[in-house]
Amino acid sequence: MPLDLNEALSGLKPSGIRRFAALARETEGCISLTLGEPGEDTPQDICAEVARALADGETHYPPNAGTEALRDAIASHLSGRGLSFGADEVIVTSGATEALFSAMEALLNPGDEVIVPMPAFLLYQSLVTLNRGSVVELDTAPHGYQIAPDALGEVVGERTKAIVLTSPNNPTGCVLSAESLDAVAELAAERDFYVICDDVYDQLVYVDGYEGFAQRHPELRDRTIVVNSFSKPYAMTGWRLGWLAAPAELVEQVAKVHQYAVSSAVSFTQRAAVRALASDVVPMRERYRARRDLVTQALAATGLPTPEPGGAFYAFPSIEEFGMSSEEFCTRAIREAGVAMVPGALFGGEGHVRLSYACADAELEEALVRLGRFVGALRRG
Template sequence: MVNLDHSASRMDRIPFSGIRKIFEECDQLEQSGTDVVHLEIGRPDFDTPSEIKQAGSQALSDGHVHYTSNYGITPLRSALSDKLSAENGINYDPENEIVVTTGATEAVFVTMLALVEEGDEVLIPDPCWTYASSIRMAGGHPVTYELNPKTGFKPDLDSLTEAVSERTKLLVLNSPHNPTGGVVDRDTLNAIEDFVVDNDLLLLSDEIYEKIRYDGSEHLSPAAKNTLFDRTITVNGFSKAYSMTGWRLGYLAAPAELIDPIVRVRQYTTTCAPSISQHAGVRALQSGLHEPMVNAFARRRERIMERIENIPGMSCPTPSGAFYAFPTTPEGYPDEEEFVWSLLREEGVAFVPGSVFGESGHGRFRIAYSNSVERIDEAFDRLEDWL
């Protein structure tokens, strides 16, 4: 008999995305006529700003439809260098210290493949986005450290100390954070600086939500610290702040010594980000096109928190950034998987179980307020009726 299972053994360690499972179920329900309220999707629901679309259209008209440098087009790298200097306090050479990628996801993936060796350990927050799969594909081992809900889901420093070992090579930091909306403050970053230096680690700083912040919360880039610059890979992109998820445009910045192995991996993945998207990205960086979306997210966040407070058993630290809330499940529903799937199939309200994001997600679920206030109210009305 022919063996039909030809997958590499490493794929035994790579699960299907729990978020995509919810998304596929939503699609099937909608095909059967169910009105689904989408609060599971980690993307802005807004159209890309017209100025950015016009820049993309102009790039098409001007014939910018071919391969670009593996590093990205010069105008975009120069604009990113200016942005990082002015907004983040980090000075990178646009020629050999910035790489434009096909989304921030690719930036994370090529970094892990280039820097993580077989058996290396990588510290990732719990809960967190899907860093673990990239680490495993590189042959490394993800090791979790806790985020403390009592401090707004900031990294727990005692947990970091317990998690590190002689095999640890890299620490992943994500602020503002998915799925909790937590933001790292100055005191916490100072402590992380000491931890990274004392343990001689590299640091991947995922800053994809940097522009989506509330109540005056401050965004801090680790690489702006002199002791961390040589150790840090800064990852960011255009998907969240500019509603450009389909344009697949991200970037990473790091000292040339770290960029060299990363760009060599990059040469054999997607070669370059879409040329049209890169020209649109130049326009995105020229003004505050993200501000109307952030204002809308702020109003939605307020409404989410108001509705959470009215449901027995549900509690949630107020998010300081991103567009996610990470509350506890309602009273009487300790199993977050059963709660989320039942609510979706019976009421057409889509959330994501907290366990998708790690062990500490048990008893919680993620709400993406990437939908209107009216639809948020509709979702919570259905939830309250169902309860």
């Protein structure tokens, strides 16, 4: 073993999601519902902008924070969603992952605490750990995956530096209520901590009257960081493009991390990103809504209790009745039924599994049939 490596790495493991995706690939005929990736390809009108950018010689270093055209387009997009950030308060990043990393690197000192409402995407805990912070988990399951004021108050401490909000949530698909957002706002103002909004699914919402934290609480603009990505609504996962928006004083510090970590996002993709922001995501969202309905109906018929997803493209059914770990359930489902999901334990939600319905309709329908048979066999056996 190499000596004297970064101790923060010692407790981190490779992605468990990718481990189950790999097991699915290795199993002949298995249908994978593991990755949160649109099954559709990036629309051709967006791809065509790359060819134009290359033909125009856009192969040189862009500004570190992103091209002026793209930052203007992002600021305009945010304005249309009720968020007031200028182009100088936007950084174009290498996906939302880099935006989150850069934000935490800029915020955290050793021992600072970050509250993560659970269940949650495992990335947050890893990024906090890498940046020498401490994760404080807030269990939302007893409250229908919402943030209860009393429960939040119990985990806010002297070292609380930030809370991460994801709405719609990965893995549950639940949308945070106004009451949940208000509970966070009240304590953030009282105890003076930051709110990091991972809004990557905010255009894939199926409920009326959706508000994100930054939209609902503009009075806390000075301590709000908004992170987003082109990956989900525009089927651009492989492009690795995202952005971060925050007050100018904070963006100035985050920009230093971004500059030294990646220098800049790729130059000739940024014109295509402008085109993406001008495109209509409603057809994509409606396809996911139809798949959501198909999944919830199938899971109800199968008898697996499942919170109705209000957005994103995940369902999080309970498998507690079978008395086995979620890892065992998912491993057996791959081997015995040819359908791959992700153990809820990887998100802090043991007793559940996450399935992604971002795949093609025919695959999804067959996977749900297989899952139903598998569950039936477990009950009989």
